[in-house]
Amino acid sequence: MGRCYPHLDLEERRKLTRWLDAKMPVRETAEALCRAPSTIYRKLKRNLYRDDELPQLNG
Numbered sequence: 001m002g003r004c005y006p007h008l009d010l011e012e013r014r015k016l017t018r019w020l021d022a023k024m025p026v027r028e029t030a031e032a033l034c035r036a037p038s039t040i041y042r043k044l045k046r047n048l049y050r051d052d053e054l055p056q057l058n059g
Contacts, residue, residue: 008035008043016043 008016012033019029026044030037 008033008039013043016040020044 012035015033016029019032020026024032026040027037030040033040
């Protein structure tokens with residue numbers, strides 16, 4: 001079986017969205033989340049997080 005990698009949790013996705021909207025560089029964002037930059041780039045390529053339940057936390 002393949003390796004198991006932890007997913008970004010809800011709070012990490014919220015932080016990621018806020019920081020990227022604030023134009024924080026991806027490498028700094030990855031470092032702040034203790035994640036590899038490739039994880040952040042893959043997340044951006046797939047989709048960006050938006051919180052419909054708590055719209056005040058978007059962006």
